[in-house]
Amino acid sequence: MKKLSLAIALTLSILSTQAQTKSIPSTQVTETEEDKGLAKDYFSQIMGVAMSATSNVKLFQFVYDWIGTPYHLGGDTKRGIDCSGFAYQLYSKVFNTAIGNNSRNIFSMVNPVGKEELKEGDLVFFKIHSRAITHVGVYIGNGKFAHASSSKGVMVSYLADPYWTRYYYKGGRLLAEAPQNN
Incomplete structure (x- = not known):
């Protein structure tokens, strides 16, 4: 800030x-x-994301403020956070919406969308060395997403990076009936 x-x-x-x-x-x-x-x-x-007139500045401010926060499994604070904790905090603070507390729960709350249809704020899901969803991030545009990496903490990555391409599962847009925080 x-x-x-x-x-x-x-x-x-x-x-x-x-x-x-x-x-x-x-x-x-x-x-x-x-x-x-x-x-x-x-x-x-x-x-490195071309923001349009309709871009959500609050989303980018949130991501920027959290960049570099260390990874901590089960964490949900700036002292340490995991991928689902990051997505949860982002949706709570930016969109005033409560989402699940792990990547599989969060996936159950979205309508799947194709990679080419992703919009700012959509969620991206990965199956890393597993048949189940193990990682979630938030799409920010131009093929990039923000997430809490277990090796580097909160960061912005390219979906087209070979690592992420290999494990990409689906994108998703939150269902309309997701609960709002009051």
Whole structure:
């Protein structure tokens, strides 16, 4: 959050200085819209995902804030988290929705979607050295997903990476009747 706030403050300061010295036409854009635009540019650069006008800045902020959190089986805090804990926290904080507490439970709550149909916020499931689902991540666009890796903690990976391609099972979109957190 501090990194984003600093980046936004610095960019706004530069834009303000330019407007004072270069007669840049003023627009009727509110600061929140400017902040969202700057945040989208920032996350597009650091995560390598081209964010559209409809992209969910809150999703990218959440992922960014958790990057590097160590892996801990059964964990659900920034001191350590596993893949389903990460998905659970993300859905709770970003979408205000409660999902299952393990990858197989979560899969039972989705409508399967094809890899080419994945949208921001969809879930991606993997069967790693198993016949059962063993891993879950959250799709963020441009073939990338965020997840808690057992070797590197929370990170962003490519679905097209040979490792993930080998173990990819299905993508899924949460069913409409998923419970909302109150």
